[in-house]
Amino acid sequence: MENLPKGLASSNAGRIAQKLGAISAGRVLDVGTGRGGFISTLIKTLKAYDSFVGIDYCPSDESKKDMESARKRFEGKPVQFLQMNAQNLEFEDESFDTVCISHSLHHLANIDRVMTEMKRVLRNSGNFILREMYGDGEQTEAQRVDELEHAWEARIDALLGITHNRTLTRQRIRNIVYGLKLTEIEIFDSTHIVDCLFCERTHECEDPRNQATFHQSTKDVDNAIKRIENHPDLEARTRLIQEGEKIKEAIAEFGASNASHLFVIGEK
């Protein structure tokens, strides 16, 4: 991990990677898997694994397509994707060696219920891994733009009838974790995700106003606008589209960077 840019080197991404690199994860369940992004992260960082099951309740046509493309992306690997509600996991008690959930807590309609289900299907002494961005604390201007975009997208989801809450505070995430009564808990607070360590564009990304981030973040806003462009509530739709344009201006002015997050590793 030499020659890392300053921001990434001083983050906890390296320590998180080191910790993951000591885990033989066995059969892994990824809850709220989306496009399977966290599975990719774990494949790159874990010491070993046997297989993954990624589940998502796929509340929209886009999310169903995301699961389809995830299936194609992981073809030939021991990775399976299932449409399932995490509130009622269709698995036996203690049937996984590791359970994980990334950036999904604030998408859940009933966090306690999902945590209980995840713990139920985890074997004794199995690994519980949680990653969740937070909305409070010291964040750079570019991170605040990301948070703004996130809060706006949450309102778009709400208009479409999809649960998406504001990002949680660090204390709320910690309380959820302590409520799990895990052992050997370690909580890392990091500005950078572990994936940054494998990015070929680390130096570029240290400048939040770099062209690649600008184009991607602007595209994300445009894609979110497309999701509501035919919505029957004209007033709500118009307001959200106008706010989306303002967010694009903020991206151009300040750039955008991932919000900081807590990364939790514990054992049942």
Ligand SMILES: C[S@@+](CC[C@H](N)C(=O)[O-])C[C@H]1O[C@@H](n2cnc3c(N)ncnc32)[C@H](O)[C@@H]1O
């Ligand atoms: C922001 S995405 C996280 C994607 C991925 N885990 C990552 O880190 O990139 C949150 C996901 O949680 C899913 N989700 C929300 N509630 C769920 C539930 N009750 N059961 C299963 N998935 C759920 C959403 O459909 C969405 O795909």
